[in-house]
Amino acid sequence: xxxxPFTENMKVADVVHINYQLLPILGRFGIMPGFENKxxxxxxxxxxxxxxxxxxxxxxxHNIDYFAESHFLEYSPLLIIDYLKxxxxxxxxVKIPELDEMVERFIENSSIQNKEKNKIIAxxxxxxxIELKRHLTDEELTLFxxxxxxxxxxxxxxxxxxxxxxxxxxxxxxxEDDHHQLEEKLLDLKNLLIKYLPPSVRNDLREKFLIELFRxxxxxxDHSRIEDKVLMPKIxxxxxxILSSDVL
Amino acid sequence: MxxxxxxxxxxxxxxxxxxxxxxxxxxxxxxxxxVYTFHSxxxxxxxxxPEPNVFVIVDCCQIKNAIRKNVTTIKKTDSKTLFVCSELxxxxxxxNFVSISDSETSIIDxxxxxxxxxxxxxxxxxxxxxxxxREIDVLKEVAAGYSNKEIADRxxxxxxxxITHRKNITEKLGIKTISGLTVYALINNLIxxxxxx
Numbered sequence: 001x002x003x004x005p006f007t008e009n010m011k012v013a014d015v016v017h018i019n020y021q022l023l024p025i026l027g028r029f030g031i032m033p034g035f036e037n038k039x040x041x042x043x044x045x046x047x048x049x050x051x052x053x054x055x056x057x058x059x060x061x062h063n064i065d066y067f068a069e070s071h072f073l074e075y076s077p078l079l080i081i082d083y084l085k086x087x088x089x090x091x092x093x094v095k096i097p098e099l100d101e102m103v104e105r106f107i108e109n110s111s112i113q114n115k116e117k118n119k120i121i122a123x124x125x126x127x128x129x130i131e132l133k134r135h136l137t138d139e140e141l142t143l144f145x146x147x148x149x150x151x152x153x154x155x156x157x158x159x160x161x162x163x164x165x166x167x168x169x170x171x172x173x174x175x176e177d178d179h180h181q182l183e184e185k186l187l188d189l190k191n192l193l194i195k196y197l198p199p200s201v202r203n204d205l206r207e208k209f210l211i212e213l214f215r216x217x218x219x220x221x222d223h224s225r226i227e228d229k230v231l232m233p234k235i236x237x238x239x240x241x242i243l244s245s246d247v248l
Numbered sequence: 249m250x251x252x253x254x255x256x257x258x259x260x261x262x263x264x265x266x267x268x269x270x271x272x273x274x275x276x277x278x279x280x281x282x283v284y285t286f287h288s289x290x291x292x293x294x295x296x297x298p299e300p301n302v303f304v305i306v307d308c309c310q311i312k313n314a315i316r317k318n319v320t321t322i323k324k325t326d327s328k329t330l331f332v333c334s335e336l337x338x339x340x341x342x343x344n345f346v347s348i349s350d351s352e353t354s355i356i357d358x359x360x361x362x363x364x365x366x367x368x369x370x371x372x373x374x375x376x377x378x379x380x381x382r383e384i385d386v387l388k389e390v391a392a393g394y395s396n397k398e399i400a401d402r403x404x405x406x407x408x409x410x411i412t413h414r415k416n417i418t419e420k421l422g423i424k425t426i427s428g429l430t431v432y433a434l435i436n437n438l439i440x441x442x443x444x445x
Contacts, residue, residue, distance in 0.1 A: 188425050
């Protein structure tokens with residue numbers, strides 16, 4: 001039952017009952033608890049969201065085997081970028097502040113014995129946070145605008161020399177590597193907390209922090225997957241289309 | 249301040265009669281009466297199945313370039329080591345080094361400190377259960393910010409060996425990034441914060 005894909009006539013409430021971790025995802029589309037008995041179709045229509053796109057997103061997140069890149073490629077890149085931008089907002093405005101607060105509480109409540117070591121871990125988390133934020137900003141300043149630029153060029157059937165130049169110098173290569181590095185660092189942070197930091201007096205605080213890190217990781221992996229397996233191929237597709245059809 | 253005299257074990261590594269007798273005299277002068285073992289060379293000492301918690305004093309006056317090798321060989325055997333040399337070698341921390349031309353006060357001072365401080369000697373190096381002594385050596389260098397080439401030079405091993413050690417360390421610990429390894433080293437007191445670049 002858990003693995004059947006969600007369909008447009010299912011109730012939004014049932015989606016939450018089946019997988020509560022989808023709550024933030026729903027939130028990104030502006031669909032928030034208090035949705036009564038509305039179906040996915042109804043809720044999407046109210047918010048002027050394309051229901052089929054919405055279903056692709058939640059089904060891919062819910063079931064890792066569902067991920068159908070080919071379906072995603074049919075959608076306008078603008079739709080995808082809009083979703084990704086909202087995801088960034090979630091990380092920066094909600095998730096990271098949440099984690100910051102947890103780390104602070106954890107440090108405040110450390111035993112004298114462990115305080116210095118806990119601070120070292122806190123510093124490592126801060127390093128990670130800075131790298132993550134930098135990556136997200138990077139995407140918003142280069143990857144996303146570039147995608148929009150390509151989309152416009154194709155739509156208007158006219159490409160500026162500037163755009164051609166960017167295509168030729170491979171503007172967005174190496175993006176996947178960033179994801180990989182961030183993943184490694186988060187994994188290290190988790191391992192340090194799980195294995196090597198000595199047991200804490202306030203284990204409950206450490207647990208909470210760890211669990212939220214796991215959740216962040218899942219969300220980030222889903223996010224990276226969409227970027228690497230949907231957005232990047234889409235960009236490549238558009239680049240090739242422009243280069244092949246362009247007459248200078 | 250001092251250990252119970254009879255508890256101390258000292259191994260003197262030197263092929264010179266003058267060195268051995270001179271050293272014993274000075275140690276007696278400080279007020280210690282340790283149990284001595286004598287060895288003609290580092291190799292011989294290592295092969296003699298050294299006991300733990302031994303104070304080792306090594307005569308390096310005639311062997312210039314072998315000092316590096318001596319440092320690393322001795323490190324394997326859980327002991328506190330003092331090197332007596334005829335010139336300052338960069339690899340050694342000041343307190344583990346005595347120059348043959350030091351003054352009486354300086355020598356007595358250094359020797360006293362050597363036998364007195366038990367911090368390094370007793371502080372357990374955690375991670376010893378998981379990582380081998382050699383892996384810990386490499387880990388410390390990585391955490392201090394050295395490149396593979398620099399580590400190879402500093403530990404007198406090949407770059408290939410360094411890389412192998414690093415792979416094993418990552419596999420055993422489950423930590424991949426350099427900053428992650430640094431945190432591990434800090435938490436386990438393998439390096440101090442000021443050693444991190």
